[in-house]
Amino acid sequence: MAQYLLSGLYEFDGSVAALGVGGITSLNVLSNLTFAGDASLSSGDNTASSTDTDLTIQFEGDTEATAANYIGGGIIATSIATFPVRLVVDGRELYVLEVTSGANAGVYFYVPEDLPLASGLLNSIELDANISLNLGTASDGIVNGDNTGEDMEVGYIDGDGDVITNDADTINGNDGDDTITAGGGNDVVDGGNDNDVINGGTGDDSINGGAGDDALTGGDGDDTFVYTSGQGADTITDFGNDTGDALDGDATNNDFVDLTDFYNASTLAAVNAVGTDSFTTELGMLKADQADGTLDGNINGTDYSAIIAGINLRLELGGAAVASTEMTVETTGVICFGAGTLITTKRGAIPIELLLPDDRILTMDNGYKPVRWLGNRTVRATGKNAPIHIPAGALGNERELVVSPNHRMWIRSAEAELMLGDHEVLVPAKFLVGHNGITQQRGGLIGYHHMLFDQHEIVFAEGCPSESFHPGMQAMDTLSQASKDEILELFPELAHVDGEGMQMSALARQSVKAHEAPLLLM
Template sequence: MGTYNGDNNNNTLNGSTSADTINGNGGNDTINGNNGNDLIHGGTGNDVIDGGAGNDTIYGDADNDSILGGTGNDLIYGGDGNDTIEGGAGDDTIYAGAGNDVWLPGDTQSGSDAVYLEDGDDYATIGWFTSGTPDTIDGGAGNDTLSLSAPNSDTVNFGITLNDDGSATTISFGTVVKNFENVIGNSGANAITGNSAANLLDGGAGNDTLSGMAGNDTLIGGAGEDSIDGGTGDDSMTGDGGNDTMSGGDGNDTMRGGDGADSMSGGAGNDLMSGDAGNDTMSGGDGNDTLSGGTGADLISGDAGNDSLDGGADNDTLLGGTGDDTLHGGAGADVLSGDSGMDYADYSDSGAGVNVNLTTGTGQGGDAAGDQLSGIDGIYGSAYNDTLIGYDGSSSTPGDTYTNVFYGGAGNDYIDGAGGDDSLYGGTGNDTIYGGTGNDYIDGGDGNDVLYGGDGEDTIYGGAGNDYIVGGDGGDLYDGGTGSDTIAVDYGDTAIINGEEDADGTDQDTLILNGRARVIYDPNDPTGESGTIRWANGTTTTFSNIEHVQVVPCFTPGTMIETNEGPVAVEELTEGMRVLTRDNGYQTIRWIGRRDLGPVELLLRPQLQPVRIRRDALGPSMPEADMIVSPQHRMLLTGPRAELLFGEGEVLAAALHMVGMPGIERLEVEKVSYLHLLFDCHEIILANGAWTESFQPGDLSLGSMDAPQRDELFTLFPELRTQVETGDWAAARLSLKRHEVRVLMAA
């Protein structure tokens, strides 16, 4: 028997074969009690203590100690700090004390230990042994973890239920535990049930059954075919390998299937599911769920709520259920069924353009290839050139109301809303959009778009770019947006039209009137860009920020055009003759059009009355003789003042905008003939000694032509139809607005 005392250094203290008293005091000591019933104090420092044989009493005291009781019935106090304690053979009593402690049963445990882990987040390992009696383990306060993976127990099938009230529970082989929140399984088929705390239940390898019960639990199946039930609370579940079955229960749950063909059910709450690899079956249940199948041929059902479904790769089946759902099939030939609610098919991630027709319920191209669609109300297009076609009322698998909402995204898209009150968004790119029947909302977005409202009371917004807008029947609302837009309205349309004004004021918006009407400009608008269209049937259309109304750039008979054969009267010109141009020398006339207006038409459409420009009105010998032109025919104005005001030495001004200037006046005639000269591009030609413009289809003067003339022109120039719609027929010079003409000519 002896007493051994260390100092404040790191000591090594060995007891005798008798009952010793050993005090480590300060420092990180190594203490071996050897034989005998020893009393050991580690003191401060991170000590390593082995009681050896005998019934020892061991105090780890402060700091992080490693304690082995050895053989015998030991009494062990871990003290403060994060201690690792192993009782060894015998019936040991262990008080781990404060700190995050670890209790180990040892490789060949015998005896029945009473373990009290006390305060801290502690970790205890239990198992099945061939000798000894069951242990009693109390996790105490803190978030404690019980591991079932003791040596010799890796494949044992454990069953454990964590009680809610701190009372003890007996698990397999008689071990009694209480006050544990987390359980980690082994490779056996374990059955683990949590309590109302936020449990961590890890089944490990094997076919496990995990039940989280109440609380926000984390459940990990591990390898094997596991059954996982989250219970109430916001649970996190991972199946890992194997064909797992997972049920979220109540709460906002997160599930990850891992490898294998998993079956996942969200239950109530807003759940997040990922099937990962394998052919998974997923059901969102109630709530706004997000479900992703991953690879494999998945069956995904959103059920109730506003759900987001993503099939991932392979041929998936996506069922939206009730609510407003978004279905993203991904690659593969997918089945997308929206059911009730406002449901969308999402192709925004497609690597190529898609062609989706909701009337036929089929998809082609990109991620839409092979897709079958039903009950889909809206589409998100790709970043490429998409074709999106809505319901026309004849489909056998329509959406809820034939009302479509399409987002074209980037790319040059073709969108047809067909029947219903549709909302159609072109996004970026040069899009073509048809509203069809119904009261549609159309937004072209950025780019040079072609927008058709169709029947119904439509709202059309061109957005940025040079857009071409046609309304159709109904009381429509048009807004061209920024850029030089062309807006065509049908006879009697009670539309409200706004061309909008660009920040720099350089836009040139044009209004085309398809029918008999009278233009009344607002006398209070100094820009001359607003007014009222009074149709022959008495209905009216109002407009603002419109620089040009019904462009008809043409000459009247008697105007002398300079050719390579000298001046020739415009009515005597023939196609194929060569005319002098300011920019490109002598150019060939490609087409000549003529329109004769009589008393009745001029009475109904007084805005078509011509303008006379008298000799010398634009300068000496400009023109050399009086010339009569259509009101929107533009003349070339030159000089340093134009350069100063507009940054261009040469500009074009419509004859109508110059009326009231000396020598320029509006005529009232009973009849007039207008002739159009078309070249390969918009040209500046010499007429009566003054430079003026040729016919420019890019201004959509086609809207004022007779149908046979338009047909003839499109037959001669089939590419012209596309060029007209996209605004590709560039103007030869900058065209001034009414107020700009006034400023220029006021000098």
């Protein structure tokens, strides 16, 4: 149903029968009509006629529409009674509607050019049920503010008849300091320019404060907030008022604000290059920025706002800043692995995402060797893909290191020599969980990066020895088909005919089994 604005309605203090449809009726405007304000009429087409059965009307300020009947159209006039004719001094178009139920039940006059002159003169109407009301162009379906700064809530009617309802609405505040309350439904709200206060109400809303310093409240439901560079100093007042767990692998059942424009591989590398702080992941950098309660590029007393530029955002819940530990990939889009892990190379310590084919990587056994293939893939951080977090110092690593569960770490111990005949072994990271604070963390998305050499090597990630990619069957299952094809093109000899998957030279060290790992770590 299209909506049409009826600007300036008058309520008639009388019945439809008193109007004498089909004839001329005299009335005293001052005593019989009361200004009723604006309303939005919904119709199946751009006309209203006395045969319509689907008309509804919503008066400004009302929370819902009610059924309406169209009675007819004609003339309302100021006239002078003369004999034998009536002299019309000021006649104007008139259309009459009836609301039969609800608080606004009554008869209403719509006079597009407003009422005629009334002072000291006789007023009359001439009404015909066969005259339809041409409603003109339908509204565009978007509730637009008038650029002056307004209170816009359920029942607000804009200049072309669109209404804020308790269903799904699209609302633009435009210019001015607006207060917008969207009500029920899955609404899309944009405050526009200036300093706005927005409440999405119930439902899963999308809320953008726009330019200016805005206060944004999602209300009930799993809301998406939009913040882009330079929008101003915004506050989200109820971030985390969710129906789901922010670590359950589902990004659709929690509040969300996309912060990847600010916390990404490029800004991470730049911050690590110039500052005293050193972060392994984009998410770790975001959490550090949130620690003082405001995301603004000021981290641990150092101003990185020239790098993490254009953000001034507070995330609050219950009047207090959201704890930095609550920031996850599911609530911010910022990934927690892949970018920023420093690899020791001939060029120095280089973030893994910035490595190039043929970069010479330091290996434990063979010095600097050229990397032949680099790949990466982002997956859900659940089940067999949930990453292992190795805190700084747990395995001699200089910073936190995040690896896939089956990624093998180099361990040297006397127990290994007693058990396996070699004091140096490789242990899958998942077998190290619980040792020296090593944990497995589930939820969100995870990006894994891989390096492949001419043979299996031990390289240094964050100063910690660990394996390069070894294309066995299990490892290859984690790659996309395009990556598998690329590796086979580089190493055609890896294709094996016995169904065991891809094969290459032996592991650089013996790999430990699950039941052996606890004994090595005693």
